Amino acid sequence: MPKSPGGALLQGFTIERESKVPIYRQLDASLRRLILDGSLAPGQKLPSTRELAQELGISRITVKTVYEQIIAEGYAQGKTGAGTFVADGLDTEAFPKVRTPRRREKPAGVGISDRARAIAASKSVARYGETAPFRPGVPALDQFPAKLWQKYMAEAMARDARRSLGYGQVNGNADLRAAIARHLADARGMKVEAERIIITSGAQQAFVLIAFVLLNQGDTVWYESPGHIAGRDVMQIMGASVAPVPVDAEGLDLDHAIARHPSPALIFTTPSHQQPLGTTMSLGRRLALLAYAQENSAWIIEDDYDSEFRYRGRPLPALSALDSSRRVFYAGTFSKSMFAAMRLGYVVVPPEFASTFATARNLLGQNSSAVVEEAMARFMEDGRFNEHIRKMRRLYRTRRDVLFEALSQDCAEWLEPQRTDAGMHMVAWLKHRIDDQVAHEALLEAGIDSLPISVYCIEPLGRPALVLGFSGADERLIPRLVKRLAEVLRNLAEAG
Ligand SMILES: Cc1ncc(COP(=O)(O)O)c(C=O)c1O
Known part of the structure; x- marks a missing residue:
């Protein structure tokens, strides 16, 4: 029964004074x-x-x-x-029945826009609900300092209600934007004015805003294949023609794209840590890509989703750090470095776009919360964010090592894990022609998550693989889970 100390609101009717009914x-x-x-x-x-x-x-x-x-x-x-x-x-x-008017069913399909029809074709794998070990992109959520974060949230609520509990600022909390600008200078070698930063509800909202503001129906978007699934599908539902670009040892294969596809309005890339292959784009390729964008008036989305986690050597600065002609939209997220439920990210836009993006952010649904923005600003200012990143980096490195060892030892017959020096997942190439979709489903039934590399692909890659997330898997359980994984793959290989 609904609790309602003040009683129901009873707003579903009015009294008509002119009526003859008393x-x-x-x-x-x-x-x-x-x-x-x-x-x-x-x-x-x-x-x-x-x-x-x-x-x-x-x-x-x-x-x-x-x-x-x-x-x-x-x-x-x-x-x-x-x-x-x-x-x-x-x-x-x-009691006597109350008549409710019968609703007429609309015939199927009528009333749905062309754009919405493209949604049905989305291969985006739901990232919702509970996850099992090895799901890619999941941080060590049980290691998040929840009590400390609660303190920051409580303080943000209490500090100044008129500021924190309203809609906030049109482009997002100014202190948070300043803290992000400092973080980008410190961690990514980028010099950006806080005015160029728009707070979003995650990188996904950044992609929606970029596509909405930049793309016309039928525009070409070059997109890494394999590449980030949800970003690709946004481009598609916004009416773009998405052109697959393969990834070689140096990153997005620019020559291939130039030879095969019309020149693009937009290029989507993950230079720091290619999603999902893990390649870091070489300096030469970065410079070539920027030069191409400038000469051909193309825009670039740099999705820097997990660059906080690098385990060997110094990270290359972001592509944006080299972007003197300002062709790059840089998308960042706190979903990996903090937790996805906070729905917080940002996009750094060329200066002439700042006010359009701020308005678009609000018209398309300002999905980030002013109170969470305020808490995050203080969390960063107090050095808590860096502290957490350092801690997670150590933990993820251990988890990566344990997973790689266990796969090499117990699974070598069925798959070949690929070493990675960054990020939260690794690619493991399947042997014996095991289909990655079939393997993914069989593993799920055994309580093990993964993503088949084929769902990241616009064009078939010709080589099946599983993408395995290590960041969210307890290192003490990994060896046992890998034994189970090997058993499932053995059964599949023997059956097929
Ligand atoms: C490549 C890539 N980019 C961006 C994101 C971040 O999405 P969001 O910030 O909307 O949670 C993800 C999350 O899964 C991702 O894998």
């Missing part, structure tokens, strides 16, 4: 209707006679009379000192 009849009929059609649940409290009389602008005696009437007829119960409640265990069958 006011008490109108109120009586409305209450019965709401009780019978289930809008008011059994046991739910009704507002006090004084409050309802005031709200409807009618006399308290009228409300009292109606309440007494519906109590007398068994629709409601009066409880001394507590108020009036919808009767418990009401048998609505015993």
Whole structure:
């Protein structure tokens, strides 16, 4: 039963003063209707006679009379000192039926835009619900300092309600944007003014905004294949023609794209740590890509989703750090470095786009919360963010090593793990022609998550592989899980 200390709001009807039906009849009929059609649940409290009389602008005696009437007829119960409640265990069958107009079904397909039809074709794998070990991209959520974060959230709520509990600023919290600008200078070698940063509800919202602002119907988007699934599908539903670009040892294969595809309005790339192959784009390729974009008036999305986690050597600065002609939109997220439920990310845009993006952010649904932005600004200012990254980097390195060792030892017959120096997942190439989709499904049944590399591909890669996330898997459990994984693959190889 819904708890409602103040009583139901009863906003589903009005009293019509001009009507010939007396006011008490109108109120009586409305209450019965709401009780019978289930809008008011059994046991739910009704507002006090004084409050309802005031709200409807009618006399308290009228409300009292109606309440007494519906109590007398068994629709409601009066409880001394507590108020009036919808009767418990009401048998609505015993009362006269209330007619509800029949809805006419729309024929299937009618009313759906062309854009929405493309949604049905999305191969985006749901990232929702609970995850099992080895799902790619999941941080060590049980290691997140939740108590500490609660303190920051509580402080953000309490600090200045007028500031924190409203819509916030049109482009996102100014202190947070300043903290991100400092972080990008420190961690990614980027010099950006905070005015160029727009806070989003994650990298995904950044992709939506970029596609919305930059793309016209039918524009070509060069997209890494294999590549990030949800970003690709956004480009598609925004009406772009998505052209697959393979990835070689130096990153996105620029020559291949130039030779095969029309020149693009937009190029989507993950230079720091190619999603999912793990390649780092070489300096030469970065410079060539930037030069191409400038000469051909193309824009670039740099998705820097997990660059905080590098385990060997110094990371190359971001592609954006080399972008003197300002062709790059840099998308960052806190989903990996903090946790996805906070729905916080950002996009660094060329200066002339800042105000369009801020307005688009709001018109398309400002999905990040001003109070979370405020808490995150302090978390970063106090050095807590860096502290957490350092801790997770150590932990993920261990988890990566344990997974690689276990796969090499117990699974070598069925797959070949690929070493990685960065990120939160590794690619493991399947042997014996085991289909990656089939392997993914069989593993799920055994309680092991993964993603088949084929779902990342626009064009077939010709080589099956599983993408295995190590960051979210407890290192003490990894060896046992890998034994189970080997058993599932053995069964598949023997069966097929
Ligand atoms: C390549 C890549 N980019 C970006 C994201 C981040 O998405 P979001 O910030 O919307 O949670 C993900 C998350 O799965 C990802 O894998």
